[in-house]
Amino acid sequence: MSELVFASEILKKYVAPRSAGGLISERIRYASRRLGWTYSRTSDVWYQDERISLKPRELRQIEEYTGIYYGRKEVREIESLIKIADTLLMGEEENFYRAFLDGLRAFLRTYHSTGTEKRGKR
Numbered sequence: 001m002s003e004l005v006f007a008s009e010i011l012k013k014y015v016a017p018r019s020a021g022g023l024i025s026e027r028i029r030y031a032s033r034r035l036g037w038t039y040s041r042t043s044d045v046w047y048q049d050e051r052i053s054l055k056p057r058e059l060r061q062i063e064e065y066t067g068i069y070y071g072r073k074e075v076r077e078i079e080s081l082i083k084i085a086d087t088l089l090m091g092e093e094e095n096f097y098r099a100f101l102d103g104l105r106a107f108l109r110t111y112h113s114t115g116t117e118k119r120g121k122r
Contacts, residue, residue: 006070007062008048014066035061 016031024046032042037058044052063069 003054003059003070004045004048004050004052007045007054007059010062010066010068011042011046014068015062035065 011031012027015034016027018027020030021027028043028046029039031037031046032039035042035058037045041052045054045058059070
């Protein structure tokens with residue numbers, strides 16, 4: 001998700017939700033007042049105009065106003081998935097094979113102790 005798409009969605013959902021006004025122009029005006037931006041700048045972000053680039057301070061304003069942070073949630077999710085993968089690949093592998101070998105040994109001991117091992121021909 002690009003910064004512009006993120007900012008547009010946050011403007012529409014949290015800064016100027018539908019309850020702020022019926023018409024889109026009213027919602028854009030409402031958002032521009034809340035953030036201290038010009039109407040045209042807010043409109044460009046609202047409609048994701050690709051000719052503009054969102055400035056870092058504008059993104060910070062949106063983040064501070066709403067409490068929703070771009071990219072940080074995704075980073076935490078990815079780090080969590082990496083930790084899980086590390087645990088599966090490194091930490092638990094030894095225990096997995098150990099349980100398998102213990103089971104195999106127990107089976108072989110049982111096989112041997114029942115007297116069913118192969119004996120020479122009589």
